Amino acid sequence: MKSKSIGVLRTSTIVLWFAAMASIGCGPQQAAQVSQTPASSTADLMKQRGLSEADVNAALQTYTPTGKKDEYITFASGGHGGNLIVIGVPSMRILKYVGVFTPEPWQGYGYGDQSDTILEEGSRFGKKLTWGDMHHPALSETNGDYDGEFLFVNDKANPRVAVIDLHDFVTKQIVTSTLIQADHGATFVTPNTEYVVESTQYPAPLGGGYAPIEEFQDKYRGAAIFWKFDRENGKIDPAKSFAIELPPYMQDLADAGKLDSEGWVFINSFDTEMAYGGNLEGNPPLESGASQNDMDYMHIINLRAAEQVAKAGKTKKIAGMDVISLDTAIEEGLLHLLGEPKSPHGMDVTPDGKEIVVAGKLDTHATVYEFAKIKSLIEQKKYAGKDAFGVPILPFEDSIRGQVELGLGPLHTQYDDKGNAYTSLFIESAIAKWSIKDLKVLEKVKVHYNVGHIVAAEGDTVNPDGHYLISMNKWAIDRFSKVGPLLPQNFQLINIASEPMQLLYDMPLPLGEPHYAQMIKADKLKPIDVYKPAGYDPIKDEHSANAVKAKEERIVRDGKDVNVYMTAVRSHFTPDIIRVKKGDTVHLHITNVEQAHDATHGFTIGSYNVHSSLEPGKAVDITFVADREGTFPFYCTEFCSALHLEMAGYMLVEPG
Ligand code: K7E
C-alpha cells in the first residue's frame, strides 16, 4: 500500500513539474519550488544523472510503462546476421528475432524437420546455406498501404527471397533462382503485392556458369526477377514468376511505382562503365573504374507490359526461370534507361506515385523525376540516344522537375504526412528534411554516425504517418560502453513532428548490419496467441499429420525406425523414457498440447544437437540417427512452471 501511494504521488509530481516547466519556462531548481515536496526528487535525479530538460522531454516521449504497448512495430533486417529484428516504437524495445536465413535455436528454427525444409529449399547449387545478408524487408501492401499480413526480405549474398507470415511471425518459404548471383534491388512489392521484385547487384553470366571476366560486356548480365505472390496460399509461385535480362551494369536499389506510376518499376544502377576490377592485373580498382561517368542509368521497366510478354511466352528458360531477353525487352518497349547523377543509391517513389527521388552518393543533390514526363517521353519515343546494348535512353533534362542540394553523401529518402521528404546524408552524418513541392531544405538534424537507410512510420506507403523516423546508423563509435572492436549499429529514434526535429533515443543493435526496415502501425498486425487446435505445423501451415493427442502417446518401432509420439504439457513429456538401439533412426513427433497463452516448452537432447521450441499448440518433427550409445537426458528448455526442472526424461541408447 505504502509503495503504491508513493508511486501515485511521484507520477503526479512529475506531471506538475512539467506543467510548471511549460507555463513558466524555468529550470529544474525553480520548478522544484513550485510543487511542494518530492518534486525535488525529479530535479535531484536530473542533477545526479546530469540530464537536461531536453533529455527528460525525450525520455518522456519514449518511456513506456509496464503493460503499455508500442504504437508502431518496426521490422529491421538483420544484415549479415541473416535474421529479422522486430522492434517496438517509440520504446525501441526489441520484441523478437525471427529466424529467416540463419538457424535460430530459441525458435527451434533450423533444428527440426519442418524448418529444416525451409532452409533446405533455400539451397543454391545443392549447397545448404546457413546464413544470409539480409537487406530490405517489404511489408505486403493492399492499395499501396501496409496490410500487416506478410513480410518479404532478401538475401543479397545468396540471392534469395523469404516469405514471413505475420499471423505467427514464422518464415514459411525461401525462393531462389540460380539465374543471378547476387541481388540488391530486393525486396520491393507492387501496391497490391502481386509481385515481389528482386534485381541483381553484381552482373554474372545468367544461370551461374563460367565466362572469362574479359568478356564482361558480352557474357555478363543483370536481371530483374518478378516473383509472383499467391496471397491465398501465402507463398511465392515460382512457376508464375519471370525475369527480364538487364545490361551488365550494377543495378542497385529499386522501387515499385504506386498510384499514377503503378505497374512500373524503377531500378538504379552504377558501374555503367562496366568496370570489373583487376587492380593486380593492371586495371584500375573496381571502385574507381566504376566512377568515371558523370551519369549512370535509372532502369524503367513497364511491368504490366512485361507481364503480358511473359504470358505470351516470349521468354527463354534459363536456370528454370522464364526470362525475357534484353533484345525482346527492347523490341517490346519494356525497358528504358534514364540518366542519373553519378553512383546513385536510394530510389524512392513519392507517396502520390507522381515523382521519383534519386539520391546520388557522389552528388550533393537529390534529383526529382516526374513520372508523367517519363511516360510521355516513352510514348513519344523521344530519346537522347541508346546504350551499347541498344536500350533507349530518355533525355535527363526533360524528365526531371528539379534538384535539391542536400549535403554530403545523400542516400535514402522517406516521406511524412505533410509533403516533406527526409534524406539520409551518409558523409555528413545528418538527415535533411526538405519540402518536396519547393525543393528546399527546411532543416537538418545531426545523427551519430554514418547513417544508411532511414525509416519513417508507414514511410513507403501511399499514406505515410510522419511523427517517427529511425536513423539506421552504420557506426556507433563513442555512443555506448566499449565492447571490443566489433561495435553494434545504432538506431536513433527521431521525432519528426516537432520543430526542430528532436533526437529521442539511441538503440544499439548487435545483430549484423540492419540495412533497412519498415515501420507499421501496430494495430494493423493481428498475430495469433496459440496454435489452435493443438497439433499445428506452422511451416506447412496445416494440422500436422503427426500431431499427438493426450492419451495417444506411444512409441512405434518399424525395423530400425523408431517413431516417438510425444506430448508436452506442464510439467512432463509423455513418454519420459525413450529406449532405442544404437543405429536406430529416431523420429520424434512432439505436440505441445497446451492452449494457454505463452505456455511454451522447449525440448532438447544433449550431445545430439536436437533442439526445438514448442509454442502452445505447435507440433514438430525431429529426425536423427542414434549413432552413439549411452544415457542421454532430455529436458524442457523454457522455464515453464514451478516443476520445470522436473520436466525431463531419458533417452537410453543401448549398444546395437
Ligand atoms: Cu545498405 Cu539499401 Cu543494401 Cu543503402 S543498402 S545503406
Ligand code: CUA
Ligand atoms: Cu516445460 Cu519447462
